[in-house]
Amino acid sequence: MGTLWFGGTVRPLTDSSAVASAVFTENGMVEDTGTEEDLRLRWQEKITEEINLQGGTMYPGFTDSHLHIIGHGEKLLKLDVSTVKSIAELKRILTEKAEKTPAGEWVLAEGFNENLYENCTVPDRSILDDITVDHPVMLTRVCRHAMVTNSTGLKLAGITEKTVEPEGGIIVKDTDGRPTGYLHDQAQELLKPVLPPVDRSYVKRALEVALMDLHQNGFTGGHTEDLFYYNAPSETLDVFYEVINQQNKFRANLLVHHEAAEEVFAHAEEHPYVTLGSVKIFADGALGGRTAFLKEPYSDDPSTKGVAIHAREELERLTAEARKSGMPVAVHVIGDAALDYAVGALEKYPVPEGKRDRLIHLQVTDRELRNRLRKLPVVLDIQPRFTVSDFPWVEERLGRKRLKDSFAWKTFLEEGLMCAGGSDAPIEPVNPLLGIHAAVTRRSPEENHEDYMPEEKLSLYEALQLFTSGGAKAVSEENVSGLIQKGYRADFTVLNTDLFSSEPDEWLNSSVLMTVVDDTVVYDTRRRK
Structure with missing residues (x-):
């Protein structure tokens, strides 16, 4: 028994001009595309559900080929400074955060970008100390290949002028040889042991928030690298197995950091929507x-x-x-x-x-x-x-x-x-x-x-x-995903706009009407009204 999707435009992306007006799906797969009239005639005995696209345009389900899903959830949960455009604004926001944070507890923020600031000034120890020394402070850089901390954070981590720079990392120092608090790549690992511990419930919450946002943005799947950064890799893998299920469908392909590979491969199990992908190396x-x-x-x-x-x-x-x-x-x-x-x-x-x-x-x-x-x-x-x-x-x-x-x-x-x-x-x-x-x-x-x-x-x-x-x-x-045609998965992204019929700047005013994974509507604006 199957579903007829009709009432809009279908862009199967089999070529740049291909267009249809209806799709018939069954058991999670596309069976046919064409006009509504033709599909109703061919499949009338099997159509048990009908879904009206309400004038929207259906595309093959969008997949983000590289992201960090739990990290995305963290950004949604934490203080995000990625759009801050000046040191003065950054200091104001962090000062407000510090005033609301008990003394001695960490002040954490995500995504500073010195290229947006005057003179490309990095908010290192000297700037962060002006904000507070009663709290350790840590900001990740927008690329996540660097972080900054204040004097309190350096002291907690035991990072001094005598600290040996780890292979593949840089401890930035001033002209007197003292660490500035700016740590690149592998040098970040020196600070991580003293950062607040991350428990399983936090990781689960971050994943749940991220998946909700990904569905709202039209994503039916994503290739993500998260398993090495939150406690035991096998525990994080279990969180993916738990959160992504028949009621919360999303095709997650997990990249496995090389240092987590042995543990993850030993712990892996069959799952309908979570698969292990490549071994990740930086x-x-x-x-x-x-x-x-x-x-x-x-x-x-x-x-x-x-x-x-x-x-x-x-x-x-x-x-x-x-x-x-x-x-x-x-x-x-x-x-x-x-x-x-x-x-x-x-x-x-x-x-x-x-x-x-x-x-x-x-x-x-x-x-x-x-x-x-x-x-x-x-x-x-x-x-x-x-x-x-x-x-x-x-x-x-x-x-x-x-x-x-x-x-x-x-x-x-x-x-x-x-x-x-x-x-x-x-x-x-x-x-x-x-x-x-x-x-x-x-x-x-x-x-x-x-x-x-x-x-x-x-x-x-x-x-x-x-x-x-x-x-x-x-x-x-590519033989089962990425197109809308017979034999392909019924994963769809439905926008209120046919992008081919509008100008690029207008695309950003488009909204997601529906996100469909495995023939199941996982996000629907109609349900939110």
Whole structure:
């Protein structure tokens, strides 16, 4: 017995012009598409439920190919400072928070971005001490590859001028050799033991809040990396198994941090909506903090090329370990030197037959690296919103010469490379329409200029593919997911707008009418009225 979906426009995305007006589904799968009249005639004996799209437009279910779901939930639960645009405003907000927090307890905030502040000032120990020394303070940077703390936090963690810098991390120090409170990449681990403990109920609440928000944003699935950061990885995995169920459907593909892999694989079980994906490895940091690993020095700081989280040989060893478990890898690579390390590891240790590796971010590439990538079964996991967030300051980091090979989404597609699209939430807003808009316009909606590297703009069809069939390719499921046609999962995102019939800036006024996972409506605006 099946369901007839009618009363709107259907964009199956089988090609850029394909359109239908109705869909028939049965047992969680698409059985037919066409006109309402034809489907009623063909399937009249099996139609037991009818759902009116109320003039909306149905797309294949949106998938975020790279995010941190629990981290996104934390951002929704915590103090978010990612939109703060000045040190004065930041100090005011944190002072208000400290005044409401008992002395001795942590003041925590998410997402500072010094590129929005005057003189790109990092809110380090000197600034945070002005706010309070009666509380330890910790702010994560928007990229989550760095954090800052005040003198109280440094003291609790025992971080002094004598503290040895961990491999793959940076303890920023002043001219007297004292830590400034600014900790990059692996140096963050020095502070984490003294941060407030995170219990299971908190993780569960963060996941529940995040899933509700993802459904409201039209997501039917996401590829997420969370298992290494909240107590025992197996416990966090159990939270996913518990929260995502027949009453709360969401297709979660979990990337597994290499340090959590052994425990997670031993604990894993069959689940209808939660699957284990690639082994996650970090090869470098981020451009914002100059820890992305580049072949040549930073243009605005020739003293550094960034940070390799792992030596080349260690990255190869971690890849080889993943292969022993029959797993693909997902490598965080932003700089071209980090990409060179990663590609070398994938070439040396090929992915198991029928699977694909993925490389995440790829903000700086070059032709030689792209030519090597074309020979590999690999998906490039890109985040279009980074174009909006990182320009124009990224030109200062890289210089004009490297810019032509940076954030080159159109070049990837034209050269035949498979790409998937994500938000990297909570680093960027999770709203997929912001990602689609950024991919097509390469500017913020409020901006009016020639766009950042306009030759790299995608068409709307290409941008939508990033969040539909691209996500399916990243997990080798393009034969059952990412399109609306017979034999594909009944996962749909229904908007009140046909994006193909409106202008890019108008897309951001669109709203989600329904989100459908496994033939089940998991979000419906009609139920909220």
